[in-house]
Amino acid sequence: MRYDIPKPLRQVSMVLDLNKCLGCQTCTIACKKLWNTDEGTDYSYWNSVETLPGRGFPAGVHDPATGGRTVEGGVRRGVVPNLDTAYGRAWTFNHEEARASAGAPDKIWIRPRETVKWGPNFDEDQGQGDYPKDNHYFYLPRLCNHCTHPACVDACPRAAIAKRREDGIVLVDQDRCHGYRFCVEACPYKKVYYDHVRQVSTKCIFCLPRIEEGVAPACARQCPGRLRFVGYRDDEQGPIWKLVEKWKVAIPLHPEYGLGPNVFYVPPMSPPKLDAEGRPTGEPRIPVSYLESLFGAAVHPALEALLAERARRRRGEASELMDLLIAYDWQQNFRLPPRQREVLG
Amino acid sequence: MTLADGREVRVAPVGTLLKEHLEPWTFEHAAQVTGLHVEQIRLFAEGWAQAKRPMVLSSWGANRYMHSDLMNRTKLLCLALKGALGRKGAGYQSTGWVDLDGFSNAMRMEKSGLRGRLAVLFSSITPGELFNSVLDVVRKRKTELEATLEGETKYLNHKLCTTDVVEVNLKSPGYRAALEREQQGLSPRPLGAYYDEAHEKGWSPGLPRKGPPKVFFSGGANLLRRNNLPQYLKAYQLDEMELIVDVNPKFTFTGMHADYILPAAGWYEKPGIKYNVAHVPYLHYTDAAVPPLAESKDEYEIYWLLSREIERLAKERDLPVFDGCGRGPIDWKTLHQRYSNQGTLGQKDAEKLTEEILRSGATEGMTIQGLKQTGIARYTSTGTDVAATSLHNPDWKGEGVLTTLTRFTEHKEPWPTYSGRITTFIDHPWFVEFREQFATHKTSPKAGGDHPFQFVSCHARWSIHSTWRDTPMMLRLQRGEPQVWVNPGDAERIGLEDYAYAEIFNDYGSVRMRVKLSGLVRPGVAYYYHAWEPHQFPNHESYKWLIPGLVNPLHMAGDYGHIRHGMNRYQPGSAVQDTRIGIRPWTGQATGAKPVVQV
Structure with missing residues (x-):
């Protein structure tokens, strides 16, 4: 199916500075508590935080694309991740039995009732390399990219997915959706989830009711690391334009998928590797080739710009980029004028 | 020089003694002790020497070793040598700024x-x-x-x-006996002797309940x-x-x-x-x-x-x-x-x-x-509460940088030491007895027995402190059960597989935890992120059953300048980070803490 995806009037967007993410998962919980506590979405995380290098969430998401677009621009069918081995089932627990056994000789301890195979944060902090020479990892928070050319839209035979004219947010019409899961297959970022109770697909709505009020999404507002920036891509006074267009330090994840993501990342700098004697070398711990496999060739100039501006700031010179990334004034991270709220029928 | 009673004594300035004391601590010697490369230490030293406003943020976590006081005194020495204490944007930040x-x-x-x-x-x-x-x-x-x-x-x-x-x-004879046994040989006299002396001399207030x-x-x-x-x-x-x-x-x-x-x-x-x-x-x-x-x-x-x-x-x-x-x-x-x-x-x-x-x-x-x-x-403001005002910053009014200890620098009040100045030298009789007049290095004692892994407590994740530690939503963001974090190389050597149960053991018995591999962990160290409830472990026995919690007798000392008891300021703690454990695969063997030793 090929739909004529209209260009939205404006595109709302997010930049995440990976140098500041501490993997606390506050964003994950902020999102989950707000939108995803239903039984049918218990396993799903519109916002997740992965440790990379690692298997990601769902497991295997960074392997060569499972979905996306063909060279001709059509939809490439991918896979629906396995509930146990890729997403990880939402385990249930035995608190009552554990408490009841307090005075009994055989104690029952709190543990998952189901067999544990994988979960949304299963390989947390594992990373790669040898301590202390080159051990490394970083966190990658992920949400729907609200792509400019979303594969999920084209994959749907019901025309149930649309990109909003006002702000470019990609939404699944919960009434039109029949739960075929073609969108789940097609999204190479695996950010459309199937609600197995309501039998429809669901995904990140960029906290649309908040955006309409001029309030940033919950994942961004609650981030203790202040690493998220939210605004419109065409706002030259806003942080998105400055980081993406002006300084070119914020780049999309997996640009090779060709979907035009509207979520951007400031790639992580890393401390130097140590040589065999334990002396610091000039080489970063996170191999740039690995970052290139995630962010494409644009990671090179982005890292160079970051290092140059950081060096400038260290010399005591002014740097608009560093001041922006440090987020001295957190309110400046978000530039979202409130809009007329859309009345849904 | 000759004292009033006719005794002849040798006099040396503390600065000279300090220089002498630090003489053996070359970069090479420090590298040997720490396992760091000389170059890393030199880089740090150069950075420190060049820093305009060096600051040490030394929080609760810095006080969990038997010899944390020596570590903190060393940080203070480094700051004092830079003249950084009580200076804007620099100095020593510990716990507590504002009090109500x-x-x-x-x-x-x-x-x-x-x-x-x-x-x-x-x-x-x-x-x-x-x-x-x-x-x-x-x-x-x-x-x-x-x-x-x-x-x-x-x-x-x-x-x-x-x-x-x-x-x-320590008031409980059974508990006291257990700790004394654990700390045998760690101090010139048994732990109880210091406890008794501190109470006799009124250095520690104790609790005089009837x-x-x-x-x-x-x-x-x-x-x-x-x-x-x-x-x-x-x-x-x-x-x-x-x-x-x-x-x-x-x-x-x-x-x-x-x-x-x-x-x-x-x-x-x-x-x-x-x-x-x-x-x-x-x-x-x-x-x-x-x-x-x-x-x-x-x-x-x-x-x-x-x-x-x-x-x-x-x-x-x-x-x-x-x-x-x-x-x-x-x-x-x-x-x-x-x-x-x-x-x-x-x-x-x-x-x-x-x-x-x-x-x-x-x-x-x-x-x-x-x-x-x-x-x-x-x-x-930092509040009119005594601790906040007297120890930290009396003149901060809600604007700008909050600097600690300005009471003694900008406001020129005497430091609460014997000399009224910053001092690195303490000649309290107990400090002399322990050879800790100056900050020095002492090896972490092997609490819980001579076992290969140092068992390090990390601050809780996946919870707000200890709250929501066992809620399903938070458990799903990890692996559902308590985990011990080990270096992948160590795990391979021992034959531990990721997510398998391991038996964690020392002289107090053993507990079971899931293995979690992480390149973050230094070889020879095992991490646990604290606050798991005991009923999340088999037998309802957590790692705490293996942690004796060492007490440094010097923290009961008193009646000497700034060395005197104060709630949340100068009092003995229960140090957990010196605990040693062994780790082996769990293949169905019985695990559990040993019975309490009866006195």
């Missing part, structure tokens, strides 16, 4: 209003003492801050019915989870109680062993303020978004009802006035009258109490109504 004097007032008031506040003042200081104190200040024998600090120390050490975990543990306690009443805590060697605490303290009560929003392990649980309302089910210990200069307010679940109640209300009932029973039985903790009489027949400020605070008046707390130096202009609107409000 209104809080201690509200807790101690037995009448509402000014009369209540004045009574609090006079309950901790007699008019005679107050007069002398004023005289000292007027005659410039003491600074105002010194005088108030003295008054507060007196209140904390001699009036308030409080004590610390180490004191409680008899053993009969009721264990737990609120806002989870002692059986948190205490080191809980099996000893249980055998020597809790099992002797006639009654155990737990007031708690959570169903904790302590609650599981209580006779009664009084369910407290959770966050967002009761109004309240959260005031932080450091770094964030804002008061936080949480509103009651939803009513408390089932029978749970705001803690204020629980204690209101409980004190009313105790007072009723006391009157009915005509109970005499008791002196339970040895620091003054407590009249149960007026308990509720005093709790409710002679009836002016009703069952649901927690907010009135909050208003009283907001009458603090640090919260000028703040109101509950205002906080309900904004959620947070910036402090207007």
